[in-house]
Amino acid sequence: MACAISRLLPPIALALVAVVGLRASVHGAEREVLAWPPPYDYSGTPATISFKPIAKAERQWRICASYPHLKDAYWISVNYGMVAQATAAGVRLTVVDAGGYPNVKRQREQIETCSHNADALIVGAVSYDGLSEVVRAIAARIPVIAAVNDMEDAGLAAKVGISWTEMGRIVGAYLASRHPTGGAAAKVAWFPGPSAAGWVKFIDAGFRAGLAGSAATISIVKWGDTGFDIQSRLVEETLESGPPVDYIVGSAVTADAAVSVLRERRPDTSIKIFADYFTHGTYRAIKRGRLIAAPTDSPVLQGRLAIDQAIRALEQKLEHRHVGPSILLVYKSNVDRLDLDDSLAPGWFEPRFEVP
Numbered sequence: 001m002a003c004a005i006s007r008l009l010p011p012i013a014l015a016l017v018a019v020v021g022l023r024a025s026v027h028g029a030e031r032e033v034l035a036w037p038p039p040y041d042y043s044g045t046p047a048t049i050s051f052k053p054i055a056k057a058e059r060q061w062r063i064c065a066s067y068p069h070l071k072d073a074y075w076i077s078v079n080y081g082m083v084a085q086a087t088a089a090g091v092r093l094t095v096v097d098a099g100g101y102p103n104v105k106r107q108r109e110q111i112e113t114c115s116h117n118a119d120a121l122i123v124g125a126v127s128y129d130g131l132s133e134v135v136r137a138i139a140a141r142i143p144v145i146a147a148v149n150d151m152e153d154a155g156l157a158a159k160v161g162i163s164w165t166e167m168g169r170i171v172g173a174y175l176a177s178r179h180p181t182g183g184a185a186a187k188v189a190w191f192p193g194p195s196a197a198g199w200v201k202f203i204d205a206g207f208r209a210g211l212a213g214s215a216a217t218i219s220i221v222k223w224g225d226t227g228f229d230i231q232s233r234l235v236e237e238t239l240e241s242g243p244p245v246d247y248i249v250g251s252a253v254t255a256d257a258a259v260s261v262l263r264e265r266r267p268d269t270s271i272k273i274f275a276d277y278f279t280h281g282t283y284r285a286i287k288r289g290r291l292i293a294a295p296t297d298s299p300v301l302q303g304r305l306a307i308d309q310a311i312r313a314l315e316q317k318l319e320h321r322h323v324g325p326s327i328l329l330v331y332k333s334n335v336d337r338l339d340l341d342d343s344l345a346p347g348w349f350e351p352r353f354e355v356p
Helices: 002-006 012-018 072-090 102-113 132-139 163-179 202-213 228-241 254-263 280-287 298-316
Strands: 031-035 047-051 061-066 092-097 120-123 144-147 158-160 186-193 216-223 247-250 272-275 293-296 322-324 327-331
Touching: 012 163, 012 298, 031 298, 061 072, 061 102, 061 298, 072 092, 072 228, 072 272, 072 298, 092 132, 102 120, 120 228, 120 298, 132 144, 144 298, 158 298, 163 186, 163 202, 163 272, 163 327, 186 202, 186 228, 202 216, 216 228, 228 247, 228 254, 247 254, 254 272, 254 280, 272 280, 280 293, 280 327
Parallel strands: 061 092, 061 120, 120 144, 144 158, 158 322, 186 216, 186 247, 247 272, 272 293
Antiparallel strands: 031 047, 031 322, 293 327
């Protein structure tokens, strides 16, 4: 497997990405994931472990899952993974949606209400520390599992996630490999995301670290929520009033917006686009040659893992308190070989807020 995968990746990706294989996501199938010792600390070296989800829960547990939003395909893919795992394991799932990263107060209120009718709570946090007080209070009653977005550790029973610092570093380092020190200079417009979100400060630090020392430099930064309209406006502002740039780099929504705006307003542009995570839109854009690359952190698999961690916490079966997928950089030369099942929800899937 390692030899086959190595043919898909350039040297920079092999050095930066822990790859466990491109395999189909089938419920109940054993797979390799990463486990962090100690838990919640991404500075350590994760171990590769064999993981098999619990086939059937001991009871029809009630699980509440809180998302930052369902405005883009990334969280829809997480939702698909949770719905699929909850259905297979025979547990009930209720999903609440905060509506966007600025809505810390709304998410606090939602998880407080939802948790009163739940045996466990899964939180995809809109803020790294904005939920800490209410999470600690809830954790005194039921297990709380952090999913996807990083948050303070206090009160958590388990976590599912990857290092967003590493996600950013992978993108920055790959861009740096195109513009090494002494090579052709490049100006980058950087769209990290909403400044208060738990994952953004990490991906920003990682991207800057990956880019450091290269001939590519950040010339403009635009912060904002990951809604398509907001990111389109930020891209348009950059093109209209910002300094000339060679690259637009940001969220998958930023990449989708940039593809659309550039196609409409600058069809002959030489500006290139990178995304710092992977969705249906980035997949299509890579295949069509409109996006250079994007790393996938397997959001469908993260959704499945989150439900499984919740069940394990409830049934006293937690073996690893912090698990997550490996990261794979996707670009034109390997996109057609990528098994999409762990990364993208099927095209027919629509968000579900209840699994009865």
